Amino acid sequence: MPSQAEVAVSPTTVTVTPTGMTAVVPTVVTPAAGRPVRELAPLDPEARAVVIIPTYNERENVTRIIEAVLSQDPRLDVLIVDDGSPDGTGQIVDALARVNPRVHALHRAKKLGLGTAYVAGFKWALARDYACVFEMDADFSHDPGHLRQFLRGIEQAHLVLGSRYREGKVTVVNWPMSRLLLSFFANVYARMVTGLPLWDATGGFKCFRRDVLADIDLDDVRSNGYAFQIEMSFRAWRRGWWIAEIPIVFTDRTEGVSKMSKRIVREAVWMVWRLRWWAMTGRL
Numbered sequence: 374m375p376s377q378a379e380v381a382v383s384p385t386t387v388t389v390t391p392t393g394m395t396a397v398v399p400t401v402v403t404p405a406a407g408r409p410v411r412e413l414a415p416l417d418p419e420a421r422a423v424v425i426i427p428t429y430n431e432r433e434n435v436t437r438i439i440e441a442v443l444s445q446d447p448r449l450d451v452l453i454v455d456d457g458s459p460d461g462t463g464q465i466v467d468a469l470a471r472v473n474p475r476v477h478a479l480h481r482a483k484k485l486g487l488g489t490a491y492v493a494g495f496k497w498a499l500a501r502d503y504a505c506v507f508e509m510d511a512d513f514s515h516d517p518g519h520l521r522q523f524l525r526g527i528e529q530a531h532l533v534l535g536s537r538y539r540e541g542k543v544t545v546v547n548w549p550m551s552r553l554l555l556s557f558f559a560n561v562y563a564r565m566v567t568g569l570p571l572w573d574a575t576g577g578f579k580c581f582r583r584d585v586l587a588d589i590d591l592d593d594v595r596s597n598g599y600a601f602q603i604e605m606s607f608r609a610w611r612r613g614w615w616i617a618e619i620p621i622v623f624t625d626r627t628e629g630v631s632k633m634s635k636r637i638v639r640e641a642v643w644m645v646w647r648l649r650w651w652a653m654t655g656r657l
Contacts, residue, residue: 416582423501425494488596488601515621535579537621546625560573569603575641579605595647603641
């Protein structure tokens with residue numbers, strides 16, 4: 374499998390746009406060796422995108438995150454995938470959707486996991502005319518201000534990842550050292566086992582072109598925790614799609630409760646070996 378040395382990197386210079394916003398040139402990853410390389414077609418500048426945000430008990434954050442997302446670009450819509458939050462998160466979103474056509478809600482009966490929430494959201498988006506589909510957290514650990522960088526980055530790749538560790542530089546705020554080390558070395562581990570040449574394969578701030586999602590058999594995706602992020606990127610990379618990483622600042626949540634658990638960590642530990650086996654046996 375390809376090693377880290379096989380990553381194709383575009384210049385990492387920082388430029389300033391005419392509006393004064395700092396723009397970072399994405400780090401672009403070469404598709405998996407021996408796989409057909411996909412054409413990078415130009416995007417319609419007027420094409421719409423949807424930001425999928427899974428929620429469970431996020432009433433403190435959900436109104437603010439929706440407003441923050443929609444303020445970034447008029448082409449963006451929001452889809453909240455709510456897992457029957459007992460705190461009324463879903464009802465808050467329904468009320469917002471009634472007065473704003475850019476807000477959408479997808480309700481599930483109970484807490485079913487992050488991966489299945491995103492898969493449900495992907496299928497919802499593919500049934501509509503969105504050109505790009507985002508993944509994003511509800512708790513402001515993913516800064517909505519980065520969305521404009523993603524929209525520029527997706528013009529140069531099929532999948533753009535927001536990286537907390539690009540080129541080994543850590544851009545995480547408010548995490549205890551134990552969790553930071555767990556996350557950082559989990560990415561080293563995933564890279565070594567799978568050969569997936571990404572700095573931050575476990576990150577959940579992403580933008581897919583719709584063609585990537587349409588090409589992946591979403592019903593075959595097996596991960597449901599944070600391993601889901603590794604699996605989706607691995608599947609895209611193995612199928613010849615171009616992936617880019619842009620640096621983001623990740624800030625730990627200030628409202629609500631983290632969904633991290635030991636079960637999620639265990640799933641990630643074993644899933645990378647399954648992905649490697651599937652690639653070796655031709656399943657991916």
